[in-house]
Amino acid sequence: MYDAIVIGGGPAGLQATLTLGRMHRPTLMLDSGAYRNAPVDAMHNIITNDGRDPAEFRSIVRAEVAAYGDVEIREVAATTVDRLGDGTFEVTLADGSVVAAQNIVLATGLRDVMPDIPGFAEQWGRTVHVCPFCHGHELSGKRIAIQDSPAAVHAVAMLSAIAGSIKVVPPVTRVAPSAAGLVVTSGSTAVVVDGLFAHPAFEQAAPFAAQLELELRESGAIAIDFFGHTSVPGVFAAGDLAHVAELPMPMPSVLAAAFAGQIAGAMVVREMLMEPA
Numbered sequence: 001m002y003d004a005i006v007i008g009g010g011p012a013g014l015q016a017t018l019t020l021g022r023m024h025r026p027t028l029m030l031d032s033g034a035y036r037n038a039p040v041d042a043m044h045n046i047i048t049n050d051g052r053d054p055a056e057f058r059s060i061v062r063a064e065v066a067a068y069g070d071v072e073i074r075e076v077a078a079t080t081v082d083r084l085g086d087g088t089f090e091v092t093l094a095d096g097s098v099v100a101a102q103n104i105v106l107a108t109g110l111r112d113v114m115p116d117i118p119g120f121a122e123q124w125g126r127t128v129h130v131c132p133f134c135h136g137h138e139l140s141g142k143r144i145a146i147q148d149s150p151a152a153v154h155a156v157a158m159l160s161a162i163a164g165s166i167k168v169v170p171p172v173t174r175v176a177p178s179a180a181g182l183v184v185t186s187g188s189t190a191v192v193v194d195g196l197f198a199h200p201a202f203e204q205a206a207p208f209a210a211q212l213e214l215e216l217r218e219s220g221a222i223a224i225d226f227f228g229h230t231s232v233p234g235v236f237a238a239g240d241l242a243h244v245a246e247l248p249m250p251m252p253s254v255l256a257a258a259f260a261g262q263i264a265g266a267m268v269v270r271e272m273l274m275e276p277a
Helices: 011-022 054-066 152-159 252-272
Strands: 002-007 027-030 070-074 078-083 087-094 097-105 110-113 141-145 165-169 174-178 181-186 190-195 196-197 202-204 222-224 236-237 240-245
Touching: 002 011, 002 078, 002 087, 002 252, 011 027, 011 054, 011 070, 011 252, 054 070, 097 252, 141 152, 141 181, 141 190, 152 165, 165 190, 181 196, 222 236, 236 252
Parallel strands: 002 027, 002 097, 027 070, 097 236, 141 165, 141 196, 222 240
Antiparallel strands: 078 087, 087 097, 110 202, 174 181, 181 190
């Protein structure tokens, strides 16, 4: 029986595990090897790690986490999470084994849903982006297209101080790299730019919110308070799969995810100390 099972090996899960390990709480972290930022080769807007390869970042943090004797890391996906009658949890793993814990920290993130647009998925995270904070600076003085949407006006305002030129394009029907740049096609019209900003839909990357019948916000992210509590006692959530009411959207940020993981890990410790002996 672990004190906590952390499901997810991104920044939220790694930080939650580090926090629990430093407090000598028996903790299992499960890492499926699937990450939302896998398509990108550099993270940005992260102090001490600006421009670092996400895979290198995870490798460094995993080595730090593994130094704590009460932490176990398994490179295996969880498939189901069940809450038992006594309030503890059983987690079934992809290898068929079953593990148990008093608390669960969900850090499995969101999954971007690629639209049925030729070339879009292949260029996602390379020349097609969603976040100006993460990828805007790299397009300084260059040609930027923004797919028309309710968020387009806001994106134009943010990128206007960065781009050399900005063009808002109608719904995109095709994207393709070329020697001249990224060719963005909308119907019968094509423009050549250096980068495209778009806002595809997203969904929970794992089924655990549904399995545990957790409350969701309109965004589709798990409803949490500032401390990472979900609607089910003993279940915490951290990272972009979760959404606090004070923010307009779940935050797709490595730093925000790590912060949320630290808070969730600390809350697990705090609430275990508050439980009657």
